[in-house]
Amino acid sequence: MGSKSSIIEGSFIFSLLLSSLTIGYCHGDSCRPLSCSREGPLIRFPFRIKDLQPHHCGYHGFDLSCKGNDTTIHIPSLPQQELFVRRIDYKLQKLVISDPKDCLYGLLFNNTNNLSSSPSSPFHYYREPYSYTLLRCSRNVDFGIWYTTPVPCLGDLEHDVFAVESGREVGSLAVSCQPIKTVEIYPPYYGVRGKWQDTYMLRCGMDCETLLDLKWDVPGCDGECELNGGECRFKNQTSNEAMCFYSPDKGSWRKYVIIGGGVGFFLLLATIMTSIKVYYSWKLKKKLDLEDHMMVEKFLKDYDSLRPTRFSFADLKRMTNQFREKLGEGGYGSVFKGRLPNGTFVAVKIIKTFGGDGKEFINEVATIGMIHHVNVVRLLGFCADRLKRALIYEFLPNQSLEKFIFPGNTSNHFLGWEKLQDIAMGVARGIEYLHQGCDQRILHFDIKPHNILLDMNFNPKISDFGLAKLCSKGQSAVSMAAARGTMGYIAPEVYSRNFGNVSYKSDIYSFGMLLLEMVGGRKNMDVTVENTSGVYFPEWIYNRLCQNEDMGLKIPVDEDAMIAKKLTIVALWCIQWNPVDRPSMTSVIQMLEGNVEGLTMPPNPFSSTAPKNIKSTHATNLLPIFE
DSSP: OHHHHHHHHHHHHHHHHHHHHHHTTOGGGGOOOOOSSSOOOOOOOOEETTTTTTGSSSSSTTTEEETEEEEEOOOSSTTTTTTEEEEEETTTTTTEEEEETTTTHHHHOOSSSHHHHHHSEEEEEOOOOOEEEEEEEEETOOOOOOTTTEEEGOOOOSSEEEETTTTTTOTTTTTOOEEEEEEEEEOOOOSOOOOEEEEEEEHGGGGGGGGEEEEBTTTTOOOOHTTTEEEEEEETTOOEEEEEEEEHHHHHHHHHHHHHHHHHHHHHHHHHHHHHHHHHHHHHHHHHHHHHHHHHHHHHHHHHTOOOOOEEEHHHHHHHTTTTSSEETTTTEEEEEEEEETTTEEEEEEEEOOOHHHHHHHHHHHHHHTTTTBOOOOOEEEEEEEEEEEEEEEEEETTTTHHHHTTTTTTTTTTOHHHHHHHHHHHHHHHIIIISSSSEEOOOOSSSGGGGOOTOOOOOOOOOOOOOOOOTTOOOOOOOSSSSOOTSSSSSSHHOOOOOOOTTTTHHHHHHHHHHHHHHOTOOOOOOTGGGGGHHHHHHHHHHHHHOOSSSSOOSSHHHHHHHHHHHHHHHHOSSSGGGGGGGHHHHHHHSOOOOOGGGOOTTSSSTOHHHHHHHHHHSSSSOOOO
């Protein structure tokens, strides 16, 4: 899948590169030059044929139409009718139009706007217009050829209409003549037939009296553009701004093609090489995923008679109502609330699939699937649909111990010292069962508040066996390829063999750190000590106890203070640096069940006998007095 997407992406980039070289010279097939007839003018930007070409082919107000073989235009400043387009000169930006009725004076006579100054029209007179006054006179009046010109198309049965240049003296006009309107027009419509007029008549033919020359203006594209070999059009299909484009010469175009082809070739080559690498990486990952899946399936087949219920991923969707209610999230994945068909509420942990997850999944199913203890969470089922994996546990409404003991979470959740003692006792019994109650010893390696769940009566249950390790009861040490656990709870020997061998005593160290957080991690503690910036709670409280000083916790009831002191002493026994000095979990339970007066202080776990480099590194993970 990855290789295909890489090849497609490379091809797209290559095509985009080549198309970028020609995008400035191709305006699209829909905007190609057209004409209404073989003799008609060629129509291209800024003009377009309305209803035949898209709006981006022409500038606003430059719409032309085809009426049979005639090309017509509607000019806003001449709103009465459509006019014929006879010629279009794109270099001079000149438009030659005519009146379909062959009566230009009539067209201008009925027009209320001044074409040369109308802001609503992009068209104006090509040259400075002449001003003419139209006169309505009685029929058969003769003014002479030099001063007046008859306009037959405006006359009627009783009157003739004449045009006279506005600059002429009109005082000698016949009494029967009445001025009706002044109009501007170019070229001189009639009048003096001098050399200039004769030259113009020779150039435009007999149509001079029916044609009108107009010029147009397009912002951003003046008349110099096409005179210099350029071409006017919009910057792009969505822009309303025109500009002048210059086509490259053949040599430049060949150079662009060579450069573009070279760059495209190397880009395509790099894409192919990347695609090959992605393909083999994908193939290797697929192989590893398949091996991981086969390993899980083999284990589940061998474990079939003992395992909890197996669910499909579709079952999980129905069970959790499409994963609607999330209970929590961590590095392992997300936990959702669900409900079995029999009405039992469950917690569904969807496991994120990373490398090695198959072994951890097998580890947790194999370990917790055969455990039945009141202080160990119960595994009700699991899901293994190829790489979609999940574990289904009993639902514990009070979630984890973490939210009841850490600062910021305890203002309304403090459980009381007796309940904390009960929780500590329950966790200890659960760990003892893992170490002594099964056919094989189970080392958890991740005892911490987050993994201690509480049921509706706040009875603790140990959860999350992803890092657990099995060993025989007679085995005094276990081998580990790398440290496992959570910073702050990991025993020193897990970091360095200088402290001894990794064994079940590593869980006891983590339990000791858990007890210290239960005692000192409460939000309402009020410890006052000088220079606390470098002092950490385990060492600080050990020194207070050795000097028979108050532990600095605000505990108003003496019985509660005794519980806190007992939990602290037991914790200090559990966190001895040397694993040999730590008690077994059976001894820990005996200490928790007894009175504080019967307990002795342990050796100082923070003495200088521990290697300084290891001690200083590990001490930074201990709980500080203030946060």
